[in-house]
Each structure stands twice: as C-alpha cells, then as structure tokens.
Amino acid sequence: MLKKITEEMTKAGSIAILPHIAADGDAIGSSVALAIGLSEAGKEVSVLLEEKVPQIYNFLPGIEMARVYDADDRKYDLAVALDCGDLDRLGSRRPVFDKTPVTVNIDHHPTNTGFAMLDLVDPSCAAVAEIIFALFRQMGIVPGKDAAICLYTAIASDTGGFRYSNTTYVTHIIASELIKTGIDVAEISRRIFDTVSPAKVRLMGEAINSLELYEDGRIAVMTVSNAAMRRSGASDEDTDGIINIARNISGVEAAAMIREMENGDIKVNLRSNSYVDVSQAASKYSGGGHRRAAGFTVSGTDMGKVMEMLLEDLRGML
Amino acid sequence: MLKKITEEMTKAGSIAILPHIAADGDAIGSSVALAIGLSEAGKEVSVLLEEKVPQIYNFLPGIEMARVYDADDRKYDLAVALDCGDLDRLGSRRPVFDKTPVTVNIDHHPTNTGFAMLDLVDPSCAAVAEIIFALFRQMGIVPGKDAAICLYTAIASDTGGFRYSNTTYVTHIIASELIKTGIDVAEISRRIFDTVSPAKVRLMGEAINSLELYEDGRIAVMTVSNAAMRRSGASDEDTDGIINIARNISGVEAAAMIREMENGDIKVNLRSNSYVDVSQAASKYSGGGHRRAAGFTVSGTDMGKVMEMLLEDLRGML
Numbered sequence: 259m260l261k262k263i264t265e266e267m268t269k270a271g272s273i274a275i276l277p278h279i280a281a282d283g284d285a286i287g288s289s290v291a292l293a294i295g296l297s298e299a300g301k302e303v304s305v306l307l308e309e310k311v312p313q314i315y316n317f318l319p320g321i322e323m324a325r326v327y328d329a330d331d332r333k334y335d336l337a338v339a340l341d342c343g344d345l346d347r348l349g350s351r352r353p354v355f356d357k358t359p360v361t362v363n364i365d366h367h368p369t370n371t372g373f374a375m376l377d378l379v380d381p382s383c384a385a386v387a388e389i390i391f392a393l394f395r396q397m398g399i400v401p402g403k404d405a406a407i408c409l410y411t412a413i414a415s416d417t418g419g420f421r422y423s424n425t426t427y428v429t430h431i432i433a434s435e436l437i438k439t440g441i442d443v444a445e446i447s448r449r450i451f452d453t454v455s456p457a458k459v460r461l462m463g464e465a466i467n468s469l470e471l472y473e474d475g476r477i478a479v480m481t482v483s484n485a486a487m488r489r490s491g492a493s494d495e496d497t498d499g500i501i502n503i504a505r506n507i508s509g510v511e512a513a514a515m516i517r518e519m520e521n522g523d524i525k526v527n528l529r530s531n532s533y534v535d536v537s538q539a540a541s542k543y544s545g546g547g548h549r550r551a552a553g554f555t556v557s558g559t560d561m562g563k564v565m566e567m568l569l570e571d572l573r574g575m576l
Numbered sequence: 577m578l579k580k581i582t583e584e585m586t587k588a589g590s591i592a593i594l595p596h597i598a599a600d601g602d603a604i605g606s607s608v609a610l611a612i613g614l615s616e617a618g619k620e621v622s623v624l625l626e627e628k629v630p631q632i633y634n635f636l637p638g639i640e641m642a643r644v645y646d647a648d649d650r651k652y653d654l655a656v657a658l659d660c661g662d663l664d665r666l667g668s669r670r671p672v673f674d675k676t677p678v679t680v681n682i683d684h685h686p687t688n689t690g691f692a693m694l695d696l697v698d699p700s701c702a703a704v705a706e707i708i709f710a711l712f713r714q715m716g717i718v719p720g721k722d723a724a725i726c727l728y729t730a731i732a733s734d735t736g737g738f739r740y741s742n743t744t745y746v747t748h749i750i751a752s753e754l755i756k757t758g759i760d761v762a763e764i765s766r767r768i769f770d771t772v773s774p775a776k777v778r779l780m781g782e783a784i785n786s787l788e789l790y791e792d793g794r795i796a797v798m799t800v801s802n803a804a805m806r807r808s809g810a811s812d813e814d815t816d817g818i819i820n821i822a823r824n825i826s827g828v829e830a831a832a833m834i835r836e837m838e839n840g841d842i843k844v845n846l847r848s849n850s851y852v853d854v855s856q857a858a859s860k861y862s863g864g865g866h867r868r869a870a871g872f873t874v875s876g877t878d879m880g881k882v883m884e885m886l887l888e889d890l891r892g893m894l
Contacts, residue, residue, distance in 0.1 A: 419737050420751070421765035427752040433738070434748035447739035448849075452824040456793060459784055459825055466781030471774060506770040507777055508631075531766075 259378045260396040266360050266376065267397065270335035272302040274354055277340045278347040279308040283415025283450060285341040286315050286324070288364075288386040291408035292338070294320045295390075295399040304334075308349045317449055318411060319404035327351045336360040339374060341386045343367040364389055384424040387412035391432050406439040411446055419451060460490035465500050465515065471507070477572050478504035481561050482517040505529040512536060512572045516561050524564045525555045539571045577696045578714040584678050584694065585715065588653035590620040592672055595658045596665040597626040601733020601768060603659040604633050604642070606682075606704040609726035610656070612638045613708075613717040622652075626667045635767055636729060637722035645669045654678040657692060659704045661685040682707055702742040705730035709750050724757040729764055737769060778808035783818050783833065789825070795890050796822035799879050800835045823847040830854060830890045834879050842882045843873045857889045 267273065273296055277285035286307075293303040297320075305324035315321065327350065337358035339348060342365060348355055355361055355374075363374035366389065368381040383389050387409040394401055401409060413433060417425045420433070437443060454462075464486035470479050482497065490496075497517065504513035512534045515527040526543075528536035530550050537552040545554020556564060585591065591614055595603035604625075611621040615638075623642035633639065645668065655676035657666060660683060666673055673679055673692075681692035684707065686699040701707050705727040712719055719727060731751060735743045738751070755761060772780075782804040788797050800815065808814075815835065822831035830852045833845040844861075846854035848868050855870040863872020874882060 418765075419739060421737060421762065421769065423760070423762035425755070425761050427755040430748040430752035430755065434745040434752070437743070437745040437748065442741070443743050444739065444741035447736075451739065452820070453826045454821075454824050456789060456825050456827070459787065459821060462821075463781055463784030463787070466777055466784065469777065469781070475774060502770070503772075503777060503780075506772050507774050508771045509774070 259376065260393060263362055263364075263376050263378055263393065264397045266336060266362070267296065267301070268299075270301065270360065272334045272336075273304075274334040274337045274358065275303065275305045275340055276337060276342070276348055276351050276355060277305070277307065278342045279349040281307060281309070281312075281341075283315065284385045284387060284412040286311065286321075287318065287408040287410075287412030287415065288390050289340050290318050290320045290324060291387065291401065291405045291412065292340070292390050292393075293323045294405040294408065295394055295397070295401065297323070298402075299397065299399060304332075306351055306354060308351060314450060314453060315411070318408050320408060327354065329353075334358050336362065338362045338364055340364050341366070343369050344371045345373045364393075382426070382428075384422070384426060384429045385413045385416035387416070388428065388432055391435075401436070401439065403439045403441055406436040406441050407446060410436045410441055410443070411450060414447065415450060419447065455496065457491040457493070458496040461487070461492035461496050462500060462503060464490050465503060469504065471510075472569060473573060473576060475507070475509040476511045476576055477569065478507050478510045478513045479565060479569070480504050480513075480515045481565065482515065483561065484518045484520060487518075501527045501529050505531060511576065514568055514572070516564050516568070518561055519555075523555050523557050524559060524561055525553070526564060526568065527551075527553045534572070534575045539568065539575065542571065577694065578711060581680055581682075581694050581696055581711065582715045584654060584680070585614065585619070586617075588619065588678065590652045590654075591622075592652040592655045592676065593621065593623045593658055594655060594660070594666055594669050594673060595623070595625065596660045597667040599625060599627070599630075599659075601633065602703045602705060602730040604629065604639075605636065605726040605728075605730030605733065606708050607658050608636050608638045608642060609705065609719065609723045609730065610658070610708050610711075611641045612723040612726065613712055613715070613719065615641070616720075617715065617717060622650075624669055624672060626669060632768060632771060633729070636726050638726060645672065647671075652676050654680065656680045656682055658682050659684070661687050662689040663691045682711070700744070700746075702740070702744060702747045703731045703734035705734070706746065706750055709753075719754070719757065721757045721759055724754040724759050725764060728754045728759055728761070729768055732765065733768060737765065773814065775809040775811070776814040779805070779810035779814050780818060780821060782808050783821060787822065789828075790887060791891060791894060793825070793827040794829045794894055795887065796825050796828045796831045797883060797887070798822050798831075798833045799883065800833065801879065802836045802838060805836075819845045819847050823849060829894060832886055832890070834882055834886070836879055837873075841873050841875050842877060842879055843871070844882060844886065845869075845871045852890070852893045857886065857893065860889065 277289045306327040361374040363377045366383040370379040465480045468481045501515040513529045540552035540554045543554040595607040624645040679692040681695045684701040688697040783798045786799045819833040831847045858870035858872045861872040
C-alpha cells in the first residue's frame with residue numbers, strides 16, 4: 259500500500275491534506291510534515307483544517323501551509339484524510355474528499371472503517387507520524403529539520419512524551435532519526451508539555467483546595483463549582499487533565515472530579531490506578547468509559563449529594 | 577577503558593557499587609542494573625547506599641541488592657563509584673573505596689575529577705545508564721527485563737522522560753533496545769513521574785493560591801510561608817519543582833518562588849524561559865546558579881521586602 263500511495267502521490271500535482279476535526283498534535287504535526295515533504299517534492303499542497311490552529315502548535319515550521327477550510331471550490335488531484343477513524347471525522351470538509359478523484363486514508367486507529375480508495379492503516383503505530391516517516395522512506399524523501407520538528411511533535415504528543423503504553427521500540431528508533439536532524443528536543447518539549455494558561459493554573463489551585471482524601475487516602479475527590487470556574491477564569495477546555503492531580507497522589511486507587519456545569523448539571527470524571535473498575539460506577543448513572551477512566555453526568559441534584567452517592571459506590575469497590 | 581574495566585570486573589570475585597549520596601533515579605537504577613548484570617555473571621555484588629532507597633524506586637527489580645552502608649568491615653575486590661563527580665559524593669562510604677584494591681569511576685559529569693584507578697567518564701551520555709549499557713555490550717552481558725527496567729528508569733529520570741536537552745539520538749536507540757525486552761513503559765513512567773505525595777499536592781495548592789503575575793504576566797511570583805508549609809504537611813524535599821508551576825505559565829519569562837525557612841531566612845528560587853539571566857539577580861544577593869535557574873538566601877528580612885526588591889530587579893531585566 260505504501261508503494262501504491264507513493265505512485266499516486268508522485269502522479270498528483272495538487273494535494274489536500276485533511277486532519278481530523280479538533281486536530282491534536284499528531285493530526286497537525288503529521289499533516290504539516292507531510293505537506294513539507296510533498297512541497298519539497300514539487301507538489302502544490304494545502305492542509306485544510308476544520309478549526310484554526312491551536313495556539314500551542316503555532317511554532318511548527320510549515321504551519322503557514324495550514325488554513326481553515328472555507329468551503330471554496332478548489333479542486334485537488336489527491337486528498338489525504340489523516341488520523342481519521344471514519345469519514346465523520348472530516349466534518350465540513352467531507353465534500354473536498356468526496357469530489358477528489360484519488361482519496362487516501364492514513365491512520366492508526368484500530369477501528370478505522372477503510373473509507374478511501376487507498377487505505378493505509380497501521381494500529382501498531384503510536385502516532386500517524388510513524389506512518390508518515392515510513393511513507394517518506396518509500397518516497398525517497400529525507401525529512402529535514404522542519405519536517406522532523408513536526409513529526410517529533412506529533413509522536414511526543416500522541417505518546418505523552420514516550421510515556422503511554424502505545425510507545426514501542428520503533429517509536430524510539432524514529433525519534434532517534436529525527437533528533438539526528440538537529441531538532442531542539444528541550445524547546446519542543448517545553449512548548450508542548452510545559453505551557454499552561456494562567457487560568458488553568460488557578461483552576462488547579464481551586465481543585466487542590468477542594469481535595470478530600472477518604473479511606474486512608476485510597477479515594478481522592480475534588481469538586482469544582484461554578485464559582486471556582488469563574489474565579490479562575492477557566493474554560494471547559496482547561497478542566498482537561500485536572501483529574502490526574504487526584505489520581506497521581508501516592509496511595510490513591512480511585513479518583514473523582516465532581517464539577518458543576520453552567521446549566522446546573524453535575525459532571526463526574528473518574529479514574530483508577532490498579533484494580534477498581536470505575537466504568538461500573540459510571541454505568542450506574544448511565545455514564546460510560548473503561549476500567550481506568552470513566553465519567554457520567556447527572557441532573558437535578560447538587561455536588562454534595564453526588565459526592566455522597568459516589569463515595570458509597572467507590573468504598574464498595576475498594 | 578571499557579575493555580580494561582571489563583578485564584578487572586571479570587577477575588574480581590566481589591564487587592561494591594557506590595552511587596552518590598542522595599541517590600536519584602539514574603544513580604540507583606544504574607547501580608542496580610549493574611548489580612543484576614554482574615550477579616548473573618557470577619559475581620558477589622552489593623550496592624551500598626548512603627541513605628535508604630527513596631520510596632519511589634522500591635519497585636525496581638533487584639533493589640534488594642541495595643542496602644544502607646553500616647560501616648561494616650567487609651572487603652571487596654573491586655569498588656565502583658557511580659554517578660559521582662568527585663570523592664566527596666561518596667559521603668561516609670569513602671573508606672570502602674579507599675581500602676578496595678581496584679577502584680572504578682563511572683560517571684557522566686563534565687566536572688568529574690578522575691579520582692579512581694580506572695576512570696570511565698563520558699559527559700556526552702544523558703545518564704550513567706547509557707555507559708552501563710555500553711559496558712554490558714563490552715562484557716557480553718545481554719540485559720534481561722529486570723536490568724532493562726532499571727536502566728530505563730535511570731535514563732527516563734535523568735532526561736525528564738526524554739525531554740531535557742541532554743537527550744541524544746543514542747539515548748533513544750538505547751531506550752528502543754530496552755523496550756524490546758518487554759518492559760512496561762507506561763507502568764514505569766507512572767511510577768517515576770506521576771506519583772506525588774498528598775503533602776506535595778497540598779503545597780502545590782498553597783503555592784498557586786499565592787501566585788501573583790506582574791508586567792502583563794511576564795513575571796510570576798509565588799510565596800510559601802512557614803504557615804503554608806505546616807498547613808500542607810510538606811517537607812523541604814516537597815518544594816522541589818514547585819517553581820515550575822510558575823515558570824510554565826504561558827507568557828511568563830521570569831518566575832520566582834520566595835520561601836520562608838524555619839529559621840526565619842528567606843530562600844528564593846528563580847527561573848527564566850528565554851532571555852532573562854536570573855543568575856545576575858541571584859548574584860546581587862550572593863546567590864548562584866546559571867542563566868535559566870538560580871537562587872539565593874537572605875537573612876534578617878521578610879517575604880514582602882524580598883518580593884519588592886526582587887520585582888524591581890526582574891522588571892529591569894525584561
């Protein structure tokens with residue numbers, strides 16, 4: 259399939275690259291890296307996004323090749339859906355894909371539906387960037403420093419900095435090759451991992467202030483009220499990952515973040531470290547998730563009552 | 577030198593491994609990995625520590641070969657100082673080194689004083705674990721899963737999870753080889769990076785509560801009083817890294833943590849991100865450090881006054 263895609267890309271004059279909606283580090287980094295490589299090979303390339311580039315990825319060299327799709331009528335010889343498990347992940351850009359004569363699907367989700375003329379799906383890859391690296395090899399494209407920065411960013415993002423279980427020995431071999439181009443690993447890491455908005459830091463403080471430990475420190479619960487959200491100036495997006503503060507406390511097995519939403523609903527995030535199946539607790543309240551990460555939303559109650567119910571559930575599972 | 581050390585280790589029957597005082601992930605991980613390798617090669621090996629193993633490294637396989645040195649009279653054929661820049665880093669264990677007939681110094685500090693009969697110092701290595709990996713190659717020792725867990729822990733610790741500027745392409749090649757043994761990267765990463773004591777989390781909350789931004793958010797200052805330390809139940813050790821909360825805020829160039837010590841002294845930690853030379857500010861108060869990380873301690877004043885002086889200094893450097 260690598261060979262077939264190489265053939266088609268070599269034939270094409272203009273190429274559209276379409277990462278998934280709400281593009282993350284792998285989607286954007288891999289798209290821009292591919293755009294750099296194909297541009298250098300003489301192609302006219304556009305990366306078409308659903309939303310504007312998240313601030314954090316503006317440092318990527320070549321990011322100027324990415325723009326928000328504005329429903330224009332431009333035609334391309336070839337379109338690549340990148341990091342999209344299915345066609346819905348293209349959002350409003352689906353017409354671009356539908357009307358392009360040659361379509362390619364490059365992805366690593368095991369659930370990929372195989373929706374293109376040419377499907378290159380490898381779930382063993384931690385990031386789509388690993389597939390782009392292989393494609394470059396096949397096409398005879400040697401990634402320079404700019405493409406390497408994009409690919410490294412993509413891989414570091416999707417592996418949590420080589421920490422998640424998707425990290426393989428191949429991931430490190432590719433990182434090694436990318437570093438040989440002279441990229442500044444410390445600077446990239448600082449940009450993607452160590453930059454937090456003032457509002458998020460204040461939200462972390464609010465969450466920690468609310469922290470309560472139960473059952474000899476095996477259960478940790480944080481509550482975030484509407485008032486706390488307002489005081490910190492945090493947005494919904496800023497609540498991402500806050501639950502990990504509770505989960506990462508030594509001795510904690512089950513962690514919960516109980517959050518009051520603007521409409522009065524109560525949203526609960528649950529995490530566990532070793533043996534508690536938090537999806538069981540979540541499903542009791544029509545929520546979902548898996549053993550180590552789950553959640554649910556309830557209406558017509560308050561944070562105190564939810565906390566009481568939840569503690570009873572979690573205590574029973576220790 | 578690798579070859580010479582291999583020869584001497586092959587001849588030796590009993591070997592003492594001495595990591596530096598206040599041993600960290602690299603010192604302990606590399607020591608235990610070397611102990612595992614040498615034990616499997618039929619040697620009698622002891623890892624002698626200055627202090628007991630920090631809780632966080634108790635999961636390392638082979639850690640039972642490490643014990644706190646109790647000034648016993650045992651004799652060894654060969655002693656290895658590991659990750660020690662000079663002999664002072666051996667603390668109370670210096671007599672062990674002095675009375676052993678063959679001494680080896682394995683280190684990566686550029687300032688290493690070359691204090692042993694056989695000095696193997698490579699400052700290009702991100703961690704001593706990289707040197708141990710090379711030594712194993714030379715000795716024909718193939719690291720199994722247990723030694724690999726120790727070496728991976730050592731490398732991940734000293735590179736901040738492959739994020740610091742000391743990370744090279746060789747670091748990733750070695751990580752790749754270690755992963756091939758089947759180690760659980762996610763579990764190790766969770767243990768070394770994502771485990772925080774309840775007291776430290778509370779201290780983070782106290783520090784965030786005190787956070788003030790100045791000069792359009794380019795200066796961030798946190799203050800930690802004795803009362804805050806008591807409320808959180810935190811120890812001195814828990815203050816490690818707290819300054820990064822301030823430094824990592826988007827838009828911040830210079831960050832300070834002002835801390836009241838038990839004896840009334842005021843200790844200041846300084847960090848910068850891109851251009852402010854915080855060592856200049858520190859040297860004004862007889863402190864030290866380098867451009868991006870520095871600190872100083874002053875007596876006979878209070879946190880408010882220190883904050884005022886420091887803000888004036890930092891404003892002048894923006």
